[in-house]
Amino acid sequence: MKKRKIAIFTGSRAEYGILRPIIRKVIDSPNLDLQLVVSAVHFINKFGSTSSDIYKDKFPVVAKISMTLPNETEGKMGFEVGDGVMKLTKLFLKLQPDILLLTGDRSETFAAAIAGALLPIPVAHIHGGEISKAGIDESMRHAITKLAHLHFATSKKSKSNIIQMGENPENVFLVGAPGLDEFVACEKINEKQLSRKLKIIIKHPLLVILQHPITTSVTDSSLDMRKTLRSLNTFNGTKILIYPNGDPGSEAMIVEIEKYRKKKGLYVFQSIGRFEYINLLRAADVLVGNSSGGIIETASCGLPTVNIGPRQEGRERNTNIVDVNSNEKEILIAITKCLKDQNFISKVQKIRNVYGDGNASGGIVKILSEIELEKGLIQKQFYATKN
Structure with a gap:
């Protein structure tokens, strides 16, 4: 059986912490082939040059993509998104992934979602459907949801929100927040x-x-x-x-x-x-x-x-x-x-976390391995919710 190629994109330390347990399970899966793409803030010394964390974990990186302007300028995020779309489109054409996995709502993630969806590559998105009323993150998160084809929701409410946005309920999966997996598994x-x-x-x-x-x-x-x-x-x-x-x-x-x-x-x-x-x-x-x-x-x-x-x-x-x-x-x-x-x-000290129990990554990797990638997945339709 041919391995399914999973491109995973990370542009910041926060994303990487969420994606790391998934990356490990993709590497361990006999059915999946990891294509790890590292970009953006990971390469800025001022913020700790966090790409070093990835290399310490000994994960294989297929590409390093710079899309961050060195200084804060008017229109910075827009220029970075445009630059990112161009570079990532070229990269994804070369890599030909079967699925592109993204998380969150950052501008570099938005660029990756645009590049993937326009090729078209099935885009899988974690943390969609969540609400944060301040900042451009809110708009980018929902825009990524509409560009994505598979949705890994972290709570019952976020799953409901994704479906309310017209996404096919069959492609929306309640898995919990994968960032919690390491809180459970991490050595004390x-x-x-x-x-x-x-x-x-x-x-x-x-x-x-x-x-x-x-x-x-x-x-x-x-x-x-x-x-x-x-x-x-x-x-x-x-x-x-x-x-x-x-x-x-x-x-x-x-x-x-x-x-x-x-x-x-x-x-x-x-x-x-x-x-x-x-x-x-x-x-x-x-x-x-x-x-x-x-x-x-x-x-x-x-x-x-x-x-x-x-x-x-x-x-x-x-x-x-x-x-x-x-x-x-x-x-x-x-x-x-x-x-x-x-x-x-x-x-x-007695709280049960609404974002899950720390077992999200296994469920995500199982779905990435088994879901059918038929034409209907890419050709999205708006699913109206019943009043």
Whole structure:
């Protein structure tokens, strides 16, 4: 039997953490052949040059595609998408994958979806149907859904949303969030081992800060970062701050972060490897910021999370999330609740994550191996839902 070629595209550290357990299972599958394409933010030194994480995992990479402009300029994302579509079209014509697997809603992923759909290659998409009302991510996520042919939903609500958008219910699969798979399977290390790996001194309370710009309000990003940083001054202990993603507004945020780098107890990282990151969240007392991982993943390790601002507004939540505006006082009150409200902390530790139980990747790879790739899959029709 001829192996089915699965092209997997990754453009950022966040995507790679989601895709890694799937990549492993594709490699192990006797029916599939991996074509791993690495691009975009993975190659930017400022954000930790995270392509090195992929090579450390010893995954075979078939292509490296640059599509990121070196500096923030007007129209940056549009130029990058255009560049990406051209380069990825040429690449996919060469690779001739049977299925293109994507996750999320970033601009480089959007470019890959356009290139794949126009060739046409069956596009499989993870994390469609989710809602986040702020930022261009919302529009790109739903646009990718309409370009995709197979849909791996992470929750019952997101599955329903995908079907509501006119997608064939037979091609929408509820699998859970694959990023949780490693939270279940990842080897646990103690705080002493974690301290050595990250070269830090851990003192509680241990706060992890991960905050990104909002692409539709870029000018507010540095001020929002400053407010978050100021709110941390009240707390002793260790604070681990990880650089934002490479979206417009990130450079101004990094300028603010560097002003605080020498604060006592604060450690700043461009990026942290997935293994270390998972164990950091296991050890932490609270996560602060606005990342989708904070919404989706932290319930799986019983971690209270302060979600700042509108970036994740509308996304399904577990009850470990405390939502606040970008306001120093509100952030301070929320962090204090996460650290001292024993009733809240006790409930958080017993949460069952709405995004699954950490077994998504096996289901995804099984579907990729077995689904029929007939003409009707590519020739999409709008499926109207009954009122």
